[in-house]
Amino acid sequence: MIFLKEEIVYQTDEWYRLAEQKAASYFNVLFEQLTDKSYVPVLTKDIHTWKQNHIHHWSIFSLFSRKNREPSSKEFHTYIQWLNYTGKLEGYLDRSISYLFMRDLGKALDSVETQAKIEQVVGNLKKSLLDSTSSSATDSFSLAGVYRWAQKEGVESTFVWLITKLKNVASNIPQGMEAEHAQRKLIKIIAGVLMHEIEEMGGNVSTEERKRRLEKAIRLGYSYGLTYPFIDDLLDANILSPKETKQYTELIRTTLTTGYVPELRYWSGKNKNLIFYIHKELREAFQYIKSNQRPETKNIFLEQAYVFFQSQEVDREKTLSNGNYTNEELYIPVILKSSSSRLIVRTVITAPEDEDIDNRTFYYGIYNQLADDFSDMFDDMRDGAVTPYTYYLKYHDQRDDLINPFEMYWTVISNLIHNVYHSDPKTREIILDRAINGLKRFKKRAGNHVYNEVMETFASGNPSFNHLLQTMVKKADDVDFFDKLLRDRIIAILKKDKKERAEFVDKVETIREQMNEMLAISSSRNVDPIIEAANYSLNGDGKRLRPIITWVMGVEGYGLAQSSIVPLLKSLEYMHTASLIFDDLPSQDNAKMRRGRPTLHQVKNVAVAELTGLFLTQKAIEEQTTLTQFDSKTVLQLIQYSTRITGEMCKGQVMDLESKSKRLTLEQLQAVSFYKTGIAFEASIIMPAILGKATEQEQSTLKEFSRHAGIAFQIKDDLLDAEGDEKLLGKSVGKDTENNNSTFVTILGIENARKELWEHYCLAMEALEKVPRNTTFLKHLVNYIVNRDH
Known part of the structure; x- marks a missing residue:
């Protein structure tokens, strides 16, 4: 042919x-x-x-x-420490890296130059592994750990691009194929291409040249790696009908025999949407490889x-x-x-x-x-x-x-x-x-x-x-071999992460439904316009993130009875809803949509909205006074903290209002974001910690986590306002630009705002490493924050 x-x-x-x-x-x-x-x-x-x-x-x-x-190799960090303690780590790494040089790089092990390079890689890897096994270190193979490596190499933007791509690939893997397997294979291919590139360029290149070549290698690795889930695995999985399989293989054959990807204007078969997505991704990947x-x-x-x-x-x-x-x-x-x-x-x-x-x-x-x-x-x-x-x-x-x-x-x-x-x-x-x-x-x-x-x-x-x-x-x-240990660990992590994500989603939805049922405020009179207005705002399609966090931290973190903290959950949502009502007013953000419906001041009027916000703040304190299953000293401490936080939130809103149409520095914007958003996250975590009698040190660490999680949340909000889907968001997009507000996007630009998002993601995750209790929910909360689309 x-x-x-x-x-x-x-x-x-x-x-x-x-x-x-x-x-x-x-x-x-x-x-x-x-x-x-x-x-x-x-x-x-x-x-x-x-x-x-x-x-x-x-x-x-x-x-x-x-x-x-001898520990099980499933206990990754313990196993590495044991190998080092017994003097076996260096030999273990030497045979592992030697094998990769043979298998992936085609090297002969009797070469003096190859032996020197293997020794160098083994030394660096040993140091990295031992550093990562210390109690205070970020896991080198966690998302935060890999991002820290990307920062060190100056390739953060490419890392963020890759994470977005991997997320999209996983979400488009059809039933009958394993998303975790696809992600693992892609990661393996990208790592292999990076190995080749690092080996080819050696150590005698400038920092800028190294950065450029690493960025290219990551994108090339992704581009080549896509062929495994979207060609090999797809054709092996019997997802496509026989007719679709024939169409698809001819499409690939034509590409490889002509050097050009044909246009795809029509597809007959039930997998049309899947094929159009795959065609777009593979076409971009093929063209990127060709262009390089x-x-x-x-x-x-x-x-x-x-x-x-x-x-x-x-x-x-x-x-x-x-x-x-x-x-x-x-x-x-x-x-x-x-x-x-x-x-x-x-x-x-x-x-x-x-x-x-x-x-x-x-x-x-x-x-x-x-x-x-x-x-x-x-x-x-x-x-x-x-x-x-x-x-x-x-x-x-x-x-x-x-x-x-x-x-x-x-x-x-x-x-x-x-x-x-x-x-x-x-x-x-x-x-x-x-x-x-x-x-x-x-x-x-x-x-x-x-x-x-x-x-x-x-x-x-x-x-x-x-x-x-x-x-x-x-x-x-x-x-x-280390690559087998790493493979087993990645598979275990992906499976565990998938299970925990599903549990996180189920837990959030279950608690959210329970919250929706308990939030309505009853009235002793047939018609009470303020309570009616309050219930209108409460009944919107809210995420209820703050009371959900409080529920999990209280019940699973500190062992508090669910029934005992119901008043606290309600108070948090009342306080948060009040802040949204004030935030939406014409004198502030003048928003028209909130939680998928018209804002309260548009449905009623500004005066009713203001009074409803005031009513909800007081209702929140009233709920806290009914925490009768806790001693009065602890409840008083919680109320004092709550009222102080409310004052801090008001301070943040004033800072936000005064910053409108002004060019803020990054530090000023971070401060505004913390007072507007981060402090509410802090409250939802610290309040159950107070009831659970957590130590000052633990509360301090949780506040550190909350600060970075809250800022990350605000950065994601700014990114969604700049490029999100209004239907998914449930509110108008582009309001920050329309109001000439300083945001992380307007100050940093979209690319650097994404970097700032991941920086605070890492800082939040690193803070969690120091919390002496199960933080799985908070880990997935931060993952939700950076990956959400609404």
């Missing part, structure tokens, strides 16, 4: 034919070694050498003490991308019901897709051609792919996917000619160690570490019974070699 575009001819059939020839040649080399079993004596000798560093003869006492001492290609690398990028796509398509079209696939048909696409997927990364960042790196990457790919396919064989079998393992499981009893993929895996290992990496001792160490670690992880996950059945099926025809392998799986130690 040949396409002509702007005088460029892309001979895609020729690209794939040449790639197949190279893969077939590699397959034949492996097949010969597997057939004559030459890998067995070579690897047997390797493993006997290797095991000297991994089989430890423990005494009875040391076995028990060691078991009690040098002329001499553009064709190589398209060639590798086409080989990767076509090899995936060849495998995707296979079906387990066909019992006639040859070994070549099973393994050659695996060699192609596993190598091209990594070779693409170098072309994406337009790294200079390096034949040695390209060859090592080509030969190495199938090693990882066979390891992944072994790990995933039961899921693949369930989904009907054809891999060397699933096909062998189904047909090995019927066909004597089928290659045992487990034997092929060890053949590949032997070939890599001795023919690709020239018997380098460190390479042998790392590859065997990884192989044994993979089997140990599979055995732990599957259980002994299933593992033994699998081994019985895939065992080679050499009993002594099989016995040696299983002895290593049973007894070998110190074969864990």
Whole structure:
């Protein structure tokens, strides 16, 4: 197939034919070694050498003490501290980084230059990990921790852009696909591209050049990474109908064979909205990659991308019901897709051609792919996917000619160690570490019974070699890898975060509904215009964030009975609603909409609105006096705090009014924001803390959190006013510009306002680290603040 575009001819059939020839040649080399079993004596000798560093003869006492001492790797920080305490951390990191240099960067470990770089990375990573395990440190792998890294490198704007993109991708992942898996894979690809870029530029570039290249690498990583959830995973997930699948694959094929993304004006199928979103994102991503290609690398990028796509398509079209696939048909696409997927990364960042790196990457790919396919064989079998393992499981009893993929895996290992990496001792160490670690992880996950059945099926025809392998799986130690630890942790974090987010949303909605039922103020008379006006304002579509925070902090944080703090919850919402009524008045913001309905002074009049606001402030204090389940001294302390906070809020509103049409400094605006918004967050947290008799130190830390959360809330409000959706907001947008008000957007601009938002996000999260109780709800509250769209 040949396409002509702007005088460029892309001979895609020729690209794939040449790639197949190279893969077939590699397959034949492996097949010969597997057939004559030459890998067995070579690897047997390797493993006997290797095991000297991994089989430890423990005494009875040391076995028990060691078991009690070693924490689970699920306890990330504790595990890192344990590795350091036992003197194993440096070796653990060295083999982990060495492996990444081999796998992702195509490096040879016998290079003095590579060894020096690995040592440098290990030293920096060790310091970062140990710093992050201290009780006061921000977790380096948390959102706040990564943003701090972005600040250090000067790439905050790109980080904010990426977070927004990842959020949108997750929200557009259809049911039947896992949003957490998509996010994890994207993060992994971005990290891989960043690794390549950092390695390519070295340490001899200016700060400005480093910043530019890191920003580009993040965007390129995202652009390339999108192909996994939106091409591979989507086509594998049976989300699209057969007709849609054909349309979609033709769209991708046309892009790769012409170098241009076709316009998408029409789509027939139920997934129209999804496809239009994906098309827009992938088109932008493809154009970004192309725009950053040098002329001499553009064709190589398209060639590798086409080989990767076509090899995936060849495998995707296979079906387990066909019992006639040859070994070549099973393994050659695996060699192609596993190598091209990594070779693409170098072309994406337009790294200079390096034949040695390209060859090592080509030969190495199938090693990882066979390891992944072994790990995933039961899921693949369930989904009907054809891999060397699933096909062998189904047909090995019927066909004597089928290659045992487990034997092929060890053949590949032997070939890599001795023919690709020239018997380098460190390479042998790392590859065997990884192989044994993979089997140990599979055995732990599957259980002994299933593992033994699998081994019985895939065992080679050499009993002594099989016995040696299983002895290593049973007894070998110190074969864990940091990337696996990090992968497990990211998966655990994403799953936990998803569960906690769902609980947060449910909790907020449940408490909100309860609040809506208890807020109405009854009247002893048939008609009371002030109470009627108050109930009108209270019945709007309010978020009820402040009483919700108080409920959670009171009940879950301090163990207070829900029934005992109902008056406090009502008082907070009365006070907040009063502040909104005053805020909306013509003499202040002159707002026309609030909580999705006309403001009170428009429905009634200004006088009634003013009196209603005054009534609600007094009603709030009245409610606080009914906190009869607490001692009078504590209630009096709470009322004193409450009245002081009301005064501070009035002070903030005066500051806000006096600032209208004036150019404020950032510090002045932060002060206004704290008094207007942050202090209300503080009250909703400190009031239950007072009832719960929290220490002064704890209250001080909570006030620090509240200050930054409140300012972040105000910055987000300013951003939404500048670029939000009026229907979602429930109020008019653009009012700040119309009233010539100073906001974080007008002072800083949208981009820097976003940076300021994330700065206060980080400060709020860092404050939470110092609070000596469960702060999960507050963590998700801050996440809600920065991610909300209304």
